[in-house]
Amino acid sequence: MILDRFKVPKGDEVHVSEEALRTTVTAIFEKMGVPPEDAAIGADVLVMTDLRAVETHGVSNMLRVYVQGYRDGSINATPKLRIERESPTTATLDADRGLGIILGPKAMRMAIEKAKTSGLGMVTMHSSGHLGAVGHHAMLAAQEDMVGVCLTASAGLSVVPTFASQPMFSTNPLSIAAPAGKEAPVYFDVATSAIAGNKIRLAMRMQSPLLPNWVSDKEGTPLSQDVLVQDRRDYYQLPLGGTREQGSHKGYGFAMMVELLSTLLSGSSPIMLERGSGSKSHFAAYNISAFTDVEQFKQTMDDMLKTLRTADPAPDQERVLYPGLSEHEALQERRTNGIPLHKEVIEWFAQITAELELPALVTR
Amino acid sequence: MILDRFKVPKGDEVHVSEEALRTTVTAIFEKMGVPPEDAAIGADVLVMTDLRAVETHGVSNMLRVYVQGYRDGSINATPKLRIERESPTTATLDADRGLGIILGPKAMRMAIEKAKTSGLGMVTMHSSGHLGAVGHHAMLAAQEDMVGVCLTASAGLSVVPTFASQPMFSTNPLSIAAPAGKEAPVYFDVATSAIAGNKIRLAMRMQSPLLPNWVSDKEGTPLSQDVLVQDRRDYYQLPLGGTREQGSHKGYGFAMMVELLSTLLSGSSPIMLERGSGSKSHFAAYNISAFTDVEQFKQTMDDMLKTLRTADPAPDQERVLYPGLSEHEALQERRTNGIPLHKEVIEWFAQITAELELPALVTR
Numbered sequence: 001m002i003l004d005r006f007k008v009p010k011g012d013e014v015h016v017s018e019e020a021l022r023t024t025v026t027a028i029f030e031k032m033g034v035p036p037e038d039a040a041i042g043a044d045v046l047v048m049t050d051l052r053a054v055e056t057h058g059v060s061n062m063l064r065v066y067v068q069g070y071r072d073g074s075i076n077a078t079p080k081l082r083i084e085r086e087s088p089t090t091a092t093l094d095a096d097r098g099l100g101i102i103l104g105p106k107a108m109r110m111a112i113e114k115a116k117t118s119g120l121g122m123v124t125m126h127s128s129g130h131l132g133a134v135g136h137h138a139m140l141a142a143q144e145d146m147v148g149v150c151l152t153a154s155a156g157l158s159v160v161p162t163f164a165s166q167p168m169f170s171t172n173p174l175s176i177a178a179p180a181g182k183e184a185p186v187y188f189d190v191a192t193s194a195i196a197g198n199k200i201r202l203a204m205r206m207q208s209p210l211l212p213n214w215v216s217d218k219e220g221t222p223l224s225q226d227v228l229v230q231d232r233r234d235y236y237q238l239p240l241g242g243t244r245e246q247g248s249h250k251g252y253g254f255a256m257m258v259e260l261l262s263t264l265l266s267g268s269s270p271i272m273l274e275r276g277s278g279s280k281s282h283f284a285a286y287n288i289s290a291f292t293d294v295e296q297f298k299q300t301m302d303d304m305l306k307t308l309r310t311a312d313p314a315p316d317q318e319r320v321l322y323p324g325l326s327e328h329e330a331l332q333e334r335r336t337n338g339i340p341l342h343k344e345v346i347e348w349f350a351q352i353t354a355e356l357e358l359p360a361l362v363t364r
Numbered sequence: 365m366i367l368d369r370f371k372v373p374k375g376d377e378v379h380v381s382e383e384a385l386r387t388t389v390t391a392i393f394e395k396m397g398v399p400p401e402d403a404a405i406g407a408d409v410l411v412m413t414d415l416r417a418v419e420t421h422g423v424s425n426m427l428r429v430y431v432q433g434y435r436d437g438s439i440n441a442t443p444k445l446r447i448e449r450e451s452p453t454t455a456t457l458d459a460d461r462g463l464g465i466i467l468g469p470k471a472m473r474m475a476i477e478k479a480k481t482s483g484l485g486m487v488t489m490h491s492s493g494h495l496g497a498v499g500h501h502a503m504l505a506a507q508e509d510m511v512g513v514c515l516t517a518s519a520g521l522s523v524v525p526t527f528a529s530q531p532m533f534s535t536n537p538l539s540i541a542a543p544a545g546k547e548a549p550v551y552f553d554v555a556t557s558a559i560a561g562n563k564i565r566l567a568m569r570m571q572s573p574l575l576p577n578w579v580s581d582k583e584g585t586p587l588s589q590d591v592l593v594q595d596r597r598d599y600y601q602l603p604l605g606g607t608r609e610q611g612s613h614k615g616y617g618f619a620m621m622v623e624l625l626s627t628l629l630s631g632s633s634p635i636m637l638e639r640g641s642g643s644k645s646h647f648a649a650y651n652i653s654a655f656t657d658v659e660q661f662k663q664t665m666d667d668m669l670k671t672l673r674t675a676d677p678a679p680d681q682e683r684v685l686y687p688g689l690s691e692h693e694a695l696q697e698r699r700t701n702g703i704p705l706h707k708e709v710i711e712w713f714a715q716i717t718a719e720l721e722l723p724a725l726v727t728r
Contacts, residue, residue, distance in 0.1 A: 089453055089483040090654040119453040120484045124655055147624060161672060163681040168672060176621045178628065186624065188617040194610070211609050220678030240604065240611050245575050246558070247604050247615075253552040253687045254618075257540045259668070260511060260550065264542065267656030270668050290454040291488055292631030304623070304634050308525060308532060314584030317527040323617045 014346045015338035020362040022047050024353065025059060031356040032070035033077035038102045042066075045101040049133045050339045053330035054189070056198035057133040060345045066099060066130070067352065075099050075129040081106065084267070089118045092266050095128030100152070100279050103128050104137045111285040112144050119290035124266035127278040130154060134281075135189025135327075138177035141285040142185050145294050148177045149284040153262040157271050159193045159255060160236045162248045165220035167236050168272040171197045172258035177324070179288075181298035183305035187324030192254035193237045200237075204229050205344070213242025222248075258282075338364050378710045379702035384726040385411050388717065389423060395720040396434035397441035402466045406430075409465040413497045414703045417694035418553070420562035421497040424709045429494070430463060431716065439463050439493040445470065448631070453482045456630050459492030464516070464643050467492050468501045475649040476508050483654035488630035491642040494518060498645075499553025499691075502541035505649040506549050509658050512541045513648040517626040521635050523557045523619060524600045526612045529584035531600050532636040535561045536622035541688070543652075544665035547673070551688030556618035557601045564601075568593050569708070577606025586612075622646075702728050 022043050029039035050058035069075035079098025083091055091110055095103050107123045114121030131137070134150040141148025151174045159169040173196070175189035191197065194214045203210055209226040215235040216222050222243050229235065239251025263270045263280040271277060288294050311320040334340075341349075349361040386407050393403035414422035433439035443462025447455055455474055459467050471487045478485030495501070498514040505512025515538045523533040537560070539553035555561065558578045567574055573590040579599040580586050586607050593599065603615025627634045627644040635641060652658050675684040698704075705713075713725040 085655060087483045087654050090651075092655045118482065119451045120486055122484055122650065147629065160678075161675070161684055161686075163677050164672070164684045165676045165678045168675065176624060178624050186620060188620060190611075190614045190617060213610060216678075221680075240614055242610055246577060246606055246610060247554075249685075249687075250554045250604055251611075253554060256550060256552060256687055260540060260542050261650075264661055264664055264668075265511065265650065265652065265655045267660060269664055272671055273664070273667055286486065286625075286629065287454075288629070290451050291449060291456045291629045296631060297628055300628055300633055300637070303637055304628075307636055308528070311525070311532065312529045313527050314524075314529045314580075316585075320525055320528045321613075322525075323613075323620055 012343050013340035014343055015340055015364040016361060017338050017364060018047060018051060018335055021050065021059065021339060024349065024358065024361040025063065027358045028063065028067065028352060028356065031358065032067065034070075034099075034102070035078065041105055042099060042102045045105065045132050045136050047339075048136055051331045051334045052133075052187070052327035053334065054133050054135075054327065056196050056202055060341060061198050061201055062130065062132065064348060064352075066101075069099070069129055079103065089114050089120050089122065091123045093123060093125040095125050095278070097278065098128055100128040100131030100281065104131050104150070104281065104283070105140060107281070108137045108140045108148065108150065108283040108285070111283045112141055112146060115141070115146055115285040115287040115290075116144075119287050120285070122282070122284045124262065124280070124282050126263070126266040126268040126280045128281065129279065131279055131281050133175075133189055134173050135175040135177060135187050137283060138175040138189070139185065139187055142177035142179045142187075144285070145179055145288050147286040147288065148175075149286075150175045150282065151258045151262050152279050152281040153259050153270065154279045155271065155276070156197060157275065158197055158237045159239055160216050160220045161252045161255075162239060162244050163220075169255040169259065170271055171237065172255040172262075174254060174258055178301065179298060180301035180305055181295075183302045183309070184324050184328030186301070186305070186322065187327050190240075192240055192251055192258060194240055194242050194251065195237070197237065200229060200232055200235075204232065205342075213238060213246065376707050377704035378707055379704055379728040380725060381702050381728065382411060382415060382699055385414065385423065385703060388713065388722065388725040389427065391722045392427065392431065392716060392720065395722065396431060398434075398463075398466070399442065405469055406463060406466045409469065409496050409500050411703075412500055415695045415698045416497075416551070416691040417698070418497050418499075418691065420560050420566055424705060425562050425565055426494065426496065428712060428716075430465075433463070433493055443467065453478050453484050453486065455487045457487060457489040459489050459642070461642065462492055464492040464495030464645065468495050468514070468645065468647070469504060471645070472501045472504045472512065472514065472647040472649070475647045476505055476510060479505070479510055479649040479651040479654075480508075483651050484649070486646070486648045488626065488644070488646050490627070490630040490632040490644045492645065493643065495643055495645050497539075497553055498537050499539040499541060499551050501647060502539040502553070503549065503551060506541035506543045506551075508649070509543055509652050511650040511652065512539075513650075514539045514646065515622040515626050516643050516645040517623050517634065518643045519635065519640070520561060521639065522561055522601045523603055524580050524584045525616045525619075526603060526608050527584075533619040533623065534635055535601065536619040536626075538618060538622055542665065543662060544669055545659075545662035547666045547669040548686075548688050548692030550665070550669070550686065551691050554604075556604055556615055556622060558604055558606050558615065559601070561601065564593060564596055568596065569706075577602060577610065
């Protein structure tokens with residue numbers, strides 16, 4: 001598996017239980033001035049992300065960034081979420097510089113409530129901090145027998161459009177989730193860039209090279225060889241596809257789609273026009289029962305997903321996955337055996353809990 | 365430009381006016397038993413697609429396929445579009461085996477009307493023939509100051525999921541359109557496969573090789589060299605990304621997204637479970653005014669699109685495009701100078717009009 005290179009190496013990992021991690025992360029958020037209920041939401045998003053083995057967006061990479069944001073004042077610990085426009089199906093929110101991983105679930109709940117009464121609900125939000133793993137928010141709708149969609153145009157200017165020489169977009173991830181019956185729910189969450197931004201951070205920490213056509217040089221030309229990143233600032237990210245020949249115009253278009261539905265539809269300006277304008281996001285819930293019978297939907301989902309899961313793999317491949325299957329398997333395994341964290345992350349926790357005068361993170 | 369290899373070679377092309385093409389195509393649909401109003405809709409979709417230079421989905425490749433479908437009875441010339449479920453924001457339609465390019469605009473109009481009164485409108489449709497260029501339908505919403513979305517899970521089993529050995533999806537294209545002020549509207553329409561299915565047909569007609577990682581062999585292994593296709597049945601198509609390393613799991617996920625929103629949400633079965641079940645599609649309109657000020661939206665669109673259009677290109681690149689720019693330029697140029705058709709296509713028109721006892725297509 002290509003992504004094995006990003007896995008925490010055996011021996012360098014320490015396991016912590018879901019509960020222990022929730023306790024410590026919640027306490028850290030509270031020390032940042034976040035109200036207890038909000039702190040619990042933030043911890044839930046991060047811990048669920050680690051349980052799903054989406055390491056790039058879990059505690060290891062992100063919590064220290066959020067702590068830094070609270071400390072330097074770029075994230076508001078007590079935001080007043082303001083409704084700028086609203087209808088029975090829609091709303092536009094000003095996040096008041098609050099952290100996206102905490103406000104995202106609230107925005108998605110609004111979309112879900114609207115979809116319960118009106119069939120569809122769609123909420124856009126601007127001026128927030130980082131939204132975390134967008135798929136987490138989409139899953140909230142799937143748990144209510146809806147199709148959930150969540151996208152975010154985040155704050156970093158990192159992705160070069162096809163044929164351009166400068167970055168114009170962030171990695172603009174996109175997610176969709178839908179419930180099944182017996183099978184794992186579909187949970188599809190991807191950056192519209194060739195790789196997620198956090199994957200570069202992770203690759204640097206692991207000293208693993210990036211693969212060809214994942215990044216460009218500083219003139220926008222795709223790099224067609226392996227790249228061992230020393231300084232992240234030496235490279236720009238490429239859209240999904242990498243090169244025009246392999247479909248980077250599609251990755252670029254998907255980035256534009258996220259910009260339209262998140263930034264433009266929340267009445268704000270894209271990062272290419274207004275630096276430092278925060279994350280803009282899109283939360284949608286489509287009530288399955290407005291379209292068809294929910295039980296039939298889940299039965300068809302089961303049939304489709306099982307067909308994929310049990311399909312004959314290509315030569316040299318182990319098995320066929322579907323989006324959400326490995327996340328679901330990791331969730332079950334890690335709830336039992338704990339979440340593996342790199343010892344460097346454990347050290348960070350030791351340091352921050354000492355600094356904040358909190359009990360140490362309990363490891364197994 | 366990579367796609368120049370698919371352009372009609374100079375000397376082999378004959379120009380026809382928009383009006384002449386509309387006249388002949390409408391007349392051919394009518395001879396197939398399609399009511400005059402519907403025939404005009406079908407001709408509009410095909411001719412607009414050729415005007416936008418989306419050759420793969422215009423008259424050259426598609427009209428003969430549709431004629432064949434009417435003749436062999438697989439397409440119903442006089443379908444009764446049946447509403448299976450409906451709410452003020454949603455509807456699920458049974459297309460009664462009617463041609464998608466004719467019923468698609470009707471479904472999108474329903475979504476638009478719902479969005480006018482309710483902010484959002486979403487219509488799913490199953491059991492139709494081919495939907496044509498999905499972007500055309502999305503554009504209908506953009507012309508009404510809405511964001512338009514159109515996706516279709518079509519009837520051909522052609523795309524192999526990542527790591528699988530057999531095709532499980534069609535090319536499942538996805539489109540989004542949104543209005544600007546002075547700039548061309550965003551018109552993004554792509555297959556979620558590495559290339560559109562019709563591009564293989566076009567490449568065969570032009571005897572141009574397919575590029576690496578666009579197709580796999582019959583065991584699902586991506587082919588990493590150029591492929592000159594003699595028999596389309598020797599290959600399967602790969603998801604956008606081509607290989608897992610280059611992100612084919614994302615292309616696969618996008619195909620799944622289209623399946624969820626089109627097939628599952630119309631209460632029908634995916635092609636992998638039910639062969640010959642026709643196209644399933646998704647039409648959505650999001651009323652911009654429900655979220656923000658429309659004029660401000662268009663102003664920001666103009667600023668963003670102009671920034672992209674005028675960005676410095678990477679070395680060896682001519683200019684930076686945005687999704688919809690080249691289609692808009694082609695529309696203007698072809699409305700003036702006519703639509704270039706390959707002489708082989710002109711011959712087909714001569715033959716079919718003679719056969720149907722229609723006046724010949726007027727060329728320039």
